[in-house]
Amino acid sequence: MKKIVLLAALLAGCGGKAVFGLSSSNDNDPQALAKALDLRQMSAAPKPIGGSARAYVVTSGKPRHLIAFDLAGEKAAWNVAADVQSRVAVGGDFVVAREGTDLVARSASDGAVRWKMPIDGQFVGAAADDKRAYVVTQTGTDQKPTWYLIALDGGSGKQLWRTPSTGQLGAPAAQGGLVMAPFLTQWLSILDGATGAQLTRVRSTDDEITFAMTTSDAAWFGSKRSVVRLDEKAATGARGTSTTGMAKIPAQLEKATYAPDGFDAVQAGYSASDRVRILWRADAKGDAWKWQGGGVAVHYFRYVLGLDEAGAVRWAYSHPKVELVASAHTGAAIAAVSAGGEVIALDPATGAVRAHAQLDTGGAPVIGATFDADGWSPSGAGEPPSTVQALVAIARDRDARFEGVKELAVGTLAKLPGEQVTRDLLAMLADERTSAKLKETVIGVLASRDDPAGLPALIEALGVKSDVIAGTEPIAVGAVARAVGALAKQPLDEKQKAAAVDALIGQLRAPSTSVGDAVDVVHALAALGGAAAKAPLRTYLLVYRTDAEFAKADALVAATVDATLAAGADDRELVRFVADDARTQPAVADYAKKALAR
Amino acid sequence: MRIVRVVLGAALAAGFVAPAMAQAKAKPPAPPAAAKDAAAKSKVKPGPVGPLAAALVGGDVDAAAKAAASLGDDPTPAAHEALLDALSTGLAPKAAAPALESLAKHPAPADVAVLLVYAGHRDDDVRAAAVAALGAYPDPLAKKAGVAALGDDTEKVRAAAASAVAKGKWREGVDRLMALLDKGDAAAPPALAALADADLAHSIAEHLGNAPAATLAVTLGMILKRADFPEPAKLEVVRAIAKIPGAEATGALTDYLEATPEKPPRKSRAEAEKIVEARLAGGGAQ
Numbered sequence: 001m002k003k004i005v006l007l008a009a010l011l012a013g014c015g016g017k018a019v020f021g022l023s024s025s026n027d028n029d030p031q032a033l034a035k036a037l038d039l040r041q042m043s044a045a046p047k048p049i050g051g052s053a054r055a056y057v058v059t060s061g062k063p064r065h066l067i068a069f070d071l072a073g074e075k076a077a078w079n080v081a082a083d084v085q086s087r088v089a090v091g092g093d094f095v096v097a098r099e100g101t102d103l104v105a106r107s108a109s110d111g112a113v114r115w116k117m118p119i120d121g122q123f124v125g126a127a128a129d130d131k132r133a134y135v136v137t138q139t140g141t142d143q144k145p146t147w148y149l150i151a152l153d154g155g156s157g158k159q160l161w162r163t164p165s166t167g168q169l170g171a172p173a174a175q176g177g178l179v180m181a182p183f184l185t186q187w188l189s190i191l192d193g194a195t196g197a198q199l200t201r202v203r204s205t206d207d208e209i210t211f212a213m214t215t216s217d218a219a220w221f222g223s224k225r226s227v228v229r230l231d232e233k234a235a236t237g238a239r240g241t242s243t244t245g246m247a248k249i250p251a252q253l254e255k256a257t258y259a260p261d262g263f264d265a266v267q268a269g270y271s272a273s274d275r276v277r278i279l280w281r282a283d284a285k286g287d288a289w290k291w292q293g294g295g296v297a298v299h300y301f302r303y304v305l306g307l308d309e310a311g312a313v314r315w316a317y318s319h320p321k322v323e324l325v326a327s328a329h330t331g332a333a334i335a336a337v338s339a340g341g342e343v344i345a346l347d348p349a350t351g352a353v354r355a356h357a358q359l360d361t362g363g364a365p366v367i368g369a370t371f372d373a374d375g376w377s378p379s380g381a382g383e384p385p386s387t388v389q390a391l392v393a394i395a396r397d398r399d400a401r402f403e404g405v406k407e408l409a410v411g412t413l414a415k416l417p418g419e420q421v422t423r424d425l426l427a428m429l430a431d432e433r434t435s436a437k438l439k440e441t442v443i444g445v446l447a448s449r450d451d452p453a454g455l456p457a458l459i460e461a462l463g464v465k466s467d468v469i470a471g472t473e474p475i476a477v478g479a480v481a482r483a484v485g486a487l488a489k490q491p492l493d494e495k496q497k498a499a500a501v502d503a504l505i506g507q508l509r510a511p512s513t514s515v516g517d518a519v520d521v522v523h524a525l526a527a528l529g530g531a532a533a534k535a536p537l538r539t540y541l542l543v544y545r546t547d548a549e550f551a552k553a554d555a556l557v558a559a560t561v562d563a564t565l566a567a568g569a570d571d572r573e574l575v576r577f578v579a580d581d582a583r584t585q586p587a588v589a590d591y592a593k594k595a596l597a598r
Numbered sequence: 599m600r601i602v603r604v605v606l607g608a609a610l611a612a613g614f615v616a617p618a619m620a621q622a623k624a625k626p627p628a629p630p631a632a633a634k635d636a637a638a639k640s641k642v643k644p645g646p647v648g649p650l651a652a653a654l655v656g657g658d659v660d661a662a663a664k665a666a667a668s669l670g671d672d673p674t675p676a677a678h679e680a681l682l683d684a685l686s687t688g689l690a691p692k693a694a695a696p697a698l699e700s701l702a703k704h705p706a707p708a709d710v711a712v713l714l715v716y717a718g719h720r721d722d723d724v725r726a727a728a729v730a731a732l733g734a735y736p737d738p739l740a741k742k743a744g745v746a747a748l749g750d751d752t753e754k755v756r757a758a759a760a761s762a763v764a765k766g767k768w769r770e771g772v773d774r775l776m777a778l779l780d781k782g783d784a785a786a787p788p789a790l791a792a793l794a795d796a797d798l799a800h801s802i803a804e805h806l807g808n809a810p811a812a813t814l815a816v817t818l819g820m821i822l823k824r825a826d827f828p829e830p831a832k833l834e835v836v837r838a839i840a841k842i843p844g845a846e847a848t849g850a851l852t853d854y855l856e857a858t859p860e861k862p863p864r865k866s867r868a869e870a871e872k873i874v875e876a877r878l879a880g881g882g883a884q
Contacts, residue, residue, distance in 0.1 A: 467749030468756070469777045509718035511725055512751055543715060546690040550720075582657035583688060 019191070019198045020147075020165035020183055027187070027203040030235040036190050036199035037219075037230065040176030041130070046216045046331050046375030049090055049130065050108050053330070053376035055337055056088040056095055058270060059364040066097075067359060068111060069343060071335065071373055074357035078111035086269050087260070090372040091128030091154045096135075098123045098269075103135050105157060115157025120148075125171020125268050127179065128154060132193050134179045136169045149181050151193060161196035170262030173212035175219050180212040180230070182262050188212055188221050188230070202230070205237040211259040215331070216374035218284035220259075227258045229282065229289070245282050245289045247296045248311030252404035256298045270326065270368020275301045279329040281348075293348045297334055299327040300405050303394050304334060306351050313412040315351035316390035319344070326369035332377035337369045345378045351390075352382035388416060392424040395442075398433055407441050414445030422446070422454025422483075426461050430475045443479040452490050455500060458483050462503035466512035477507050478517035485524030501528055505536045515553040522556065526563035534567040538574055545578050545592075551585035561588070561595050572596070647672060651680035654693065662693035670700025678704050685712045691721040698724070702731035710737045717743050725750070726758040733762030745771040748778060753785065760789035767793065776801070779817060782810035791820030796831035803838030812846040815839055819850025822866070823857055832866035840873045848877045 026032055048054065053071040058064060066082040069075070086098035094114055096105045102116040103126065121139030124147065128134065133152045140146045147169040151160040170182035179193045188202040188209050202209070208223040212230075219230040228234055229243040236242055249256060256278045260267040267273050277299045281292040295308040301323045306315040319338055327336035333345040333354060345355035355378035359366070394402065394409035410428070413421050428434050428442050462481070464474040474480075484500050492500075507513050508521045522540070525533045541560045544550035551557065561578075564571045578584050579592035650672075653665035666689070669677045681701045689697055698716055701709050713735070716728035725747075732744040745768060747759035756778065763771035772793060778786040779802065790802055799821050805814055818839050822832055836854070839847050851870045858867050 465746075465749075466751055467746075468751060468781075469749040469774050509715075511718055511720045511722075539715060542686075542688040543719070544688070546688045546694075547721065548690070577687075581655075581687075583655060583662075583690065 019163045020167055020189060024201055026198060026200045028235045028237045029200055030232045032200035033235045034232045036178060040178055042176050043216055048372040048374050049092060050372050053373035055335065055343060055369050055371050056090065057337055057359060057369040058084045058367050059361045060367045061364040065364065066111065069359055071376055076360065080111040086123055086126065088370040089126045089128040089133065090370060091133060092130035094154045096126055096128055096133040105133060105154065117152060117157055123268060124169060125262055127172040127174040129174040129176055129193060132160065134172045134174050136172055136181065151196060163196050168263065170210065171268060173214050173219060175214040180219060182209045182212055185209055185263060202234050203237050207239050211262045213259045222258055224257055243289050245291065247278055247280060248309065249278065249298065250311055250408050252408040253298045253300060256300065274326050274368060275299065275323055277327055279327055279334050281329045281331050297348060299324060299336065303405065304346060315385065316387045316394065317346055317351045317385050318390040318393035325366050328371035328373065330371065330373045330376040332375060335371050335373055337366055339365045341366050347382060350384040352384045354378040354380040354382040388413065388421055388424065395428055396431060403435060403437065406438050410438065410441050410445055414449050417451045417453055419453045419457050422449065422451065422457040426457060426475065443476055446479050447482040447486050449483065450486055452487055452492055455487055455492065455496050459499050459503045462507055465510060474507065477513055478520035481517065481520040481524040485527040488527035497528060498532060501525065501533045508536055508540060515556050519555045519559045522559040522563055526566060537563050538571060541578060545584045545588045548585055551587040557588050557591050561592050565595055647676045647680050654680060654684045659690045659692050662689065663696050666693050666697035666700055670703045673704055678706060682709060682712060691724045694724045695727040698727040698731050702734040705734040707737065710735050710740050714739060714743055717747060722752045722754055726755045729755055730758035730761050733765030741766060741768050741770060744768060745774060748774040756783060756785040760785040764789040764792035772798065776805065779805055779809045779813060782813045787813060787817035787820055790817050791824065794821045796828060799831055799835050806841055811842050811844045815842045815844065815847040815850045819853055822854040829864055829866060833869060836866045836870045848874060
C-alpha cells in the first residue's frame, strides 16, 4: 500500500488525462456504478460469448498452433499455425491474442487472420466483448512509462479510441460494451467501450485490485485474497461491505489464485500460475456472497480438489500422468485441458468425470488454453472419482513441488474411514520415495485415525518381521503400535484383538524393534489389556531387567514397569521381586521401587 | 530361590515362558534320559549345585557367568533346574549366553520355551547362543525358530542358526540356506555341507552363476571333506568345483587332496589332482 501512495504522489505532480487520474468525482459512486452496469448487454442465461462452448488451445512447437476445440462436439473446429504469445481473448465472432509483435484477431469460424495491429511497446493484456477488442500496452521508458488502453473494432481492427495513463494499468476485462481496467492496483476504472469515456471507478480502500474478469452473468475483480462481485455494493470500496468472497483454502494450496494477476507480465501469457488456480463460481445476484455448489475447487497441477465452504476436501481428482495446464469453472462443470491434449470436464459437486476427449495436437504439448464455455454442461454423468485413490496418488506423487499438497492429501486421508485408507497410508510409509517430512505426517495421522476398520491392515503391518533373506523389515512399528493402541478404547472384534496382541508380542520379541518403538508396543499391549497382552509384558520385564542396555532406556523401563504394575496383584508381586532381586539393574530397581511406592 | 519361584509361579504361568515352562515350575521335570546317561558317563563327579545356583542368580555378573558355564558340566537334574530357573527369571546377557549353552548340553523339552524367549533377545551374543542351542531340540517350535533365525540381521546369529539347522538336520532350512548361499553369506557353507546328500550337492552345484564363486567353492569343498559322503557323488562334486573359477575353487580341491590319502585310490581324488595340476599349470578355470 505504501508503494501505491508513493506512486500516487508522483503521479499527482505529473497531471495527466482525467480518465486515469488520481482523483475523480466518479470514485465509489453507487449510482454511477449501477448506471454503468445497466449499460451492459448481457445474455439472459449463461452462455459462451462466441455462441458455442469452446476451448482455444495453444500448443508449443515451431510454429505454435492455435486450436479451436468444440467442447460439445468433442472435435477441433480449426487448427492454425499461430505464434500465440499471450492469453487468447474471445469476442463475439473473433478471438484476439498477441502473435509475435502484433495483436492479431482471427475469425472464430475458421481461424483465419481477420486483422493485425502492431503492438507499440509491451503487451499487458487483452480482452474482448461481442463487438470490440481491447488491449493495454506499455510504452516509454522505465523512468517515464505510459500505458494505453486501446479499443479496436472486432470486425475490422479499426482503432476506435486510445486512452493513455501515466499510472500502471493491468490487463483489462470486457463485458457487453463496458471495459474494465485495474489502475495502480487500487482502482477499477469502468469505461464505455464505444467511446472510452470513463463512467465510474471503484476505489478499493482495504485491498489491492490485481485482476478484473467476467463470466457471462457478472463481472468480478479482486486480489490474491478475495474476489468481489462488481455490483452497486462494490462502490463502497471496502471488502467488508462489498459482495465479497474469500474461499477457505488449506494452507498447502495457498498459492492458488482466483484469476491471473493482471499486473504480472508473465501472467499475460499462459504460465505455471494457470496450474494453481481456484476454480469458483458465485451467484451473480443476491445480497450476500454465495459460492455456487457449496464450495470451490482448486486446480493444482495434476490434481483438482473439491473443497467445501469450510475448506475441507470433499473430493479429489488425479489426472493420469500429465499436468492439467488450464482450467475453468463453466458454472455446470469444471473444464480443463492437460499438457497431453486431453480435455476433461468434472462435476463441481462430486469430481466425477463427465466428459473426456482427446485433442489432436500432433504430439505437441499444450501450453495453455482459454475456455469460452460458460454454462457448458456435458451430457455425461460420470462416476464420482475414488477420492481415496486420488488422494493416495497425490500423496505418493514423486514430484517434490507437491510436498504441501501431499500433506493435505494425507491429512484428508486420515479423516476417511476404511481399511484401504490405512493400507495406503502404510504403503506410503513403506515407500522409500516418500519424503521424511511426509512420513512424519503419515505417522502422525495413522494414530489419529481411530478407525477400527483399519485394524487388519495394522495387524498385517506388525506381522512383518525383519528378514535378510526375504528382504523384509517392519515399517514404523512404533507408529503402527500407537495406532493399534489408540483403538483399544473402541469395541473390537475379539479375534482381531487377539491377532493384534499376537502381532504386538511378535514385535516386542523381535530384536530389530528399536527401543523407541518398543515403548509404543508396550503401551499398546497395556492398552489392549487381557491376559494374553499382560503375560508377555511380565516376561519382558523379567528378562530385560538384568540388561544394562534396557536399563538405559528410561521410557521403556517406565512403560514396562507401569504396564506390569497395572495388570493386577500378582504382577505387583513380580514388580516387587524385580525391585529387590540382586540381578536387576539399579536403574530398573529404582524405578520399580518408586512405582511400587506410588 | 524356591520362595521366588512360588511367588512368581502365577506370573510365569501366564507369561510367554509358555505352559511347558509353567509345568516345569509347578513340578520339576524328571531328569531327561540323555542327562542321566551323560551323568553316568561323566568323569566330573556331580556335586551340590547350591553355591553355583546361588552365584548364578547373584548380583555379580562375572560370577554368574562362571557359574553358568560350570553348571553345564554338571549333568544332574538339579544343575539343569538351576539354569532353567535362572534363565526363566532373567539373567544378564553376559551370564545368559553361557547359561543357554550349558542348558543345551543336557536338553530337556521344557527348555524350548525359555530358549525361544532368548532367541529374540536384543543382545546379539545372547540371541546367537539361544539360536545355536535350539539345534539340540527335536521340537517343531525350535525348528521353526531356528530356520527363521537364518534371516537374522546379525551375521553371528545367522551362523548360529545355520549350525542349529545342521545339528538338527532340519531339511526345512535348506531353501533359506540356499538363499544365503546366493548372497555369499558365510553362514551357509558349513550348514549346507553338513546337510548335503548327493541330490543336495547337485542342487548346490547348480547355483554356479547365482552364488558367489568363492562361497560356492567353499561349500562344495566342505562337502568333499566329509568322510561319510559317498564316493560317486564326490566325483560329481569335484567336477562341479572344476567349473568354478577362482583361487577358492583350486583351494577347495587342494584341501581335498591334502585331506585324502592316496590309497585306496579314489576317482574323485584322481580327478581333483588332474584339475589342480591343470590349474596350477595355467589352464582350466583358474
